Amino acid sequence: MPPRSKENHIVFLLTVGLAGWLIPGGGHFILKERARAIIIFAAIVLTFAMGLYIGSIGVVNPVTGKLAYAAQIMNSPAVAAIGRFTKGGDYAVFGKPNEIGQIYTSIAGLLNLLCIVNAVYLAHLKETERARA
Amino acid sequence: MSLITTLILADFTTPERVGVTALSMLWLLPLALSVAVVYKATKVSEVRAVSFIRESVVLFASIIVFMLVTAVALLGIAWLVT
Numbered sequence: 001m002p003p004r005s006k007e008n009h010i011v012f013l014l015t016v017g018l019a020g021w022l023i024p025g026g027g028h029f030i031l032k033e034r035a036r037a038i039i040i041f042a043a044i045v046l047t048f049a050m051g052l053y054i055g056s057i058g059v060v061n062p063v064t065g066k067l068a069y070a071a072q073i074m075n076s077p078a079v080a081a082i083g084r085f086t087k088g089g090d091y092a093v094f095g096k097p098n099e100i101g102q103i104y105t106s107i108a109g110l111l112n113l114l115c116i117v118n119a120v121y122l123a124h125l126k127e128t129e130r131a132r133a
Numbered sequence: 134m135s136l137i138t139t140l141i142l143a144d145f146t147t148p149e150r151v152g153v154t155a156l157s158m159l160w161l162l163p164l165a166l167s168v169a170v171v172y173k174a175t176k177v178s179e180v181r182a183v184s185f186i187r188e189s190v191v192l193f194a195s196i197i198v199f200m201l202v203t204a205v206a207l208l209g210i211a212w213l214v215t
Contacts, residue, residue: 033180035180036174036175036180039171039174039180040174040175043171043174046167047164047167050163052145053144053149054148054151054160055148055149056145056147056148057146058148091146093148095151095153096151096152096153096157097148097149097150097151098148100151100157100160101148103164104164107167108167111167111168111172114171114172114175115171115174115175118175
């Protein structure tokens with residue numbers, strides 16, 4: 001397969017990054033790293049779901065928990081949909097469950113950010129190697 | 134909506150009871166496991182079941198041991214200060 005043009009290369013990297021954000025592991029799936037993609041998807045979704053289970057969906061709050069929300073939104077745009085439900089304060093949660101739930105969901109988001117960066121880097125490496133060959 | 138769906142959704146709209154006890158520290162374990170697995174998934178050159186599990190377990194154990202050492206050190210400092 002011939003190497004992509006510079007513009008196409010940037011579009012490809014953006015697509016990989018966006019896929020990784022839309023669905024955890026999606027970026028690696030596009031790169032045909034299926035095993036990696038499944039592991040990432042399972043680990044991140046389980047961690048995020050566990051955070052919601054411990055603290056309820058109230059741990060995602062774009063109004064009172066802005067800093068945690070910035071990390072949580074890295075999981076997927078679906079987090080914004082949860083944020084729309086909870087920003088009114090109908091699912092308020094306090095104390096340890098809130099603390100642990102926010103830690104779990106935020107760490108899941110930051111881990112997904114790590115995976116997005118890794119997928120984009122892998123995509124760039126593969127493209128560079130293909131151009132050299 | 135079926136009863137099962139309602140019960141599952143209810144689980145995610147009501148917080149769990151988590152006491153302020155030493156046992157609540159055990160919530161660290163699943164999180165450390167997740168961090169170890171995801172980190173190793175991005176680091177290993179090839180994902181093979183046995184080596185991947187072994188490397189993830191080693192990293193998981195390292196995280197736990199380091200946190201225990203940190204906890205003991207902090208406890209020692211607190212004991213000396215108070």
